[in-house]
Amino acid sequence: MKNTFRQSMAWLHIWAGLTVGWILFFVFLTGTFGYATYEINRWMRPEMREIPSTESQASMVLRAQDFLRQNAQGAESWRVALPGTRENLYLTTSWQDWPAPGKTRGTFHQQHLNPNTGERLDHPVRETGGGTTLYRMHYELRYIPYQVAIRIVGVCTMFMFVAIISGIVVHRKIFADFFTFRPGKGQRSWLDGHNLLSVTSLPFHIMITWTGLVFFTVAYFPVATEILYSGDEGRTAIFDSIYGWERVADPTGLKSVPTASIEPMIAMAQARWGEGEIFYLTVKNPDLETAEITIVRRGGSISRDQSALRFDGVTGELLDDSGTGRDWSVAGRFSQVMFGLHEGRFAAPLMRILYILAGFAGTAMIATGLLLWSTKRKAKLKSGATPHFGIQAVDILNLGTIIGLPLAIAAYFWANRLLPIDMEQRRDWEVHVMFIAWAVCFIIAIWRPMQRAWPELCWATAFAYAALPVVNALTTDRHLGVTLVDEDWIVAGFDLSAIAAGLFFAFLAISVRRKIRSEITVAPIRHKTAGAQSVASSLPAK
Numbered sequence: 001m002k003n004t005f006r007q008s009m010a011w012l013h014i015w016a017g018l019t020v021g022w023i024l025f026f027v028f029l030t031g032t033f034g035y036a037t038y039e040i041n042r043w044m045r046p047e048m049r050e051i052p053s054t055e056s057q058a059s060m061v062l063r064a065q066d067f068l069r070q071n072a073q074g075a076e077s078w079r080v081a082l083p084g085t086r087e088n089l090y091l092t093t094s095w096q097d098w099p100a101p102g103k104t105r106g107t108f109h110q111q112h113l114n115p116n117t118g119e120r121l122d123h124p125v126r127e128t129g130g131g132t133t134l135y136r137m138h139y140e141l142r143y144i145p146y147q148v149a150i151r152i153v154g155v156c157t158m159f160m161f162v163a164i165i166s167g168i169v170v171h172r173k174i175f176a177d178f179f180t181f182r183p184g185k186g187q188r189s190w191l192d193g194h195n196l197l198s199v200t201s202l203p204f205h206i207m208i209t210w211t212g213l214v215f216f217t218v219a220y221f222p223v224a225t226e227i228l229y230s231g232d233e234g235r236t237a238i239f240d241s242i243y244g245w246e247r248v249a250d251p252t253g254l255k256s257v258p259t260a261s262i263e264p265m266i267a268m269a270q271a272r273w274g275e276g277e278i279f280y281l282t283v284k285n286p287d288l289e290t291a292e293i294t295i296v297r298r299g300g301s302i303s304r305d306q307s308a309l310r311f312d313g314v315t316g317e318l319l320d321d322s323g324t325g326r327d328w329s330v331a332g333r334f335s336q337v338m339f340g341l342h343e344g345r346f347a348a349p350l351m352r353i354l355y356i357l358a359g360f361a362g363t364a365m366i367a368t369g370l371l372l373w374s375t376k377r378k379a380k381l382k383s384g385a386t387p388h389f390g391i392q393a394v395d396i397l398n399l400g401t402i403i404g405l406p407l408a409i410a411a412y413f414w415a416n417r418l419l420p421i422d423m424e425q426r427r428d429w430e431v432h433v434m435f436i437a438w439a440v441c442f443i444i445a446i447w448r449p450m451q452r453a454w455p456e457l458c459w460a461t462a463f464a465y466a467a468l469p470v471v472n473a474l475t476t477d478r479h480l481g482v483t484l485v486d487e488d489w490i491v492a493g494f495d496l497s498a499i500a501a502g503l504f505f506a507f508l509a510i511s512v513r514r515k516i517r518s519e520i521t522v523a524p525i526r527h528k529t530a531g532a533q534s535v536a537s538s539l540p541a542k
Helices: 005-044 057-071 130-140 146-170 187-200 202-215 222-228 234-243 263-273 330-343 349-379 389-418 426-447 450-466 468-475 480-486 489-538
Strands: 077-081 091-096 108-113 278-284 292-297 308-312 318-320
Touching: 005 130, 005 146, 005 349, 005 389, 005 489, 057 077, 057 091, 057 108, 057 263, 057 278, 130 146, 130 426, 146 202, 187 202, 187 349, 202 330, 202 349, 222 234, 234 330, 263 278, 263 292, 263 308, 349 389, 389 426, 389 450, 389 468, 389 489, 426 450, 450 468, 450 489, 468 480, 468 489, 480 489
Parallel strands: none
Antiparallel strands: 077 091, 077 278, 091 108, 278 292, 292 308, 308 318
16 A cells, blocks of 8 residues: 555555456446347347338237237236337247246246237247347356356456546546547556546446446345345345235136236226337236236336336226336335446437447446556566566456457357357357457467557457458348348448447557557667667766
């Protein structure tokens, strides 16, 4: 530690960030992709085509109900999701079986239907993890047991929070940093970039870090659960208490009663909200005396509490209209606000773009901080001195992570297009390809001299992203020539974003190459000047 408070905070800021910086870079980057989960899912499943709906929502619900009556009799619950949102491309039915003995949940089933005819949509769709896998990676990591992974991420998140708070203390001129950037100044430029990225998205960084910690409060503080609820059912019991969930583990003893007609309930919902406003509906305990039907409106709030109507499933009587969060406790409402802020699912398109930009800014902030640590220490070395092992290790980790991880994610998208459609465990192999590519990047970072490895990997990453639309055009019929004409902005937007990413990494490669060449040119001049001064100083004075 240092003598003054600010010096101590600077020391804490540096080492809290460096210690877990590479894991945080992984968490931030994959988490940012999570804000476009459904859009990435669409691109990675090109066989899925939107079917324009010509039917009313009431007609679609009735068709879905008929399908569920034929195929999901005896299920614990039904769900019908209507098309026209980011999440749903088709009329989607799903149902969950009653849990087996000793289990808390039964098997989940899902089937897409044609919204106009109610027929099954069984056309083959490639097996892929899509954007969901990238999103889940940011807290599950990969190849690590779940409980271990979330604790590693929790520790890293706490370090991130400490780095943010200490960084605020260290910065004397936060307002000035908002307008200051001096390119081409080496260490000074990295510091300016780090400060600029930190300040411009500071509220987002604080919010995303704090809410990330709240996500797994029960896992991080298990003592509370053990004290309040004993036994293996403690975790389930505490969530039932927070969110007011009522679980029926066994339908035995419940009387079989036909479920009421859904049509009057839909009519009431449409009278209140207007045509086309229904998002989904659920039927709890269908055809039993305890049946309940809930119709949920599109849209939502930060708290994830959506407008909803709840009906008695037997009589059709309206039971409640206070929304999906009617039974939440104060703790439950607080946690849902935190989840809503963290996930950003309430956000309209413009707000979601701001989430993505802030996420990339946070990723770049971590990257510039890691590079600044290395640059600052190499600047203190004597001319021609070899950096010690610690600096070399940081350089390898920086290159392998800051450039290697984006390249690996591009490889993930390439694998989605190039792996055989009928390949076994295809979803897993997409991820394996990603991590194999990442490992190769680390091998290159270790094997190649840094002055060559940086521009080479930057160019490789630029090519990997810029060529994605070409690979897409060669392997599917959903390329830019089609999607732009069809105004399929989700698939076209992905291809255009890939081109933009390729241009960014190409610019980065050119900048890195130019910087390296200037250093190679300047270094001999400095060496010769120093040698001349040394010779001159050894000559006798006249």
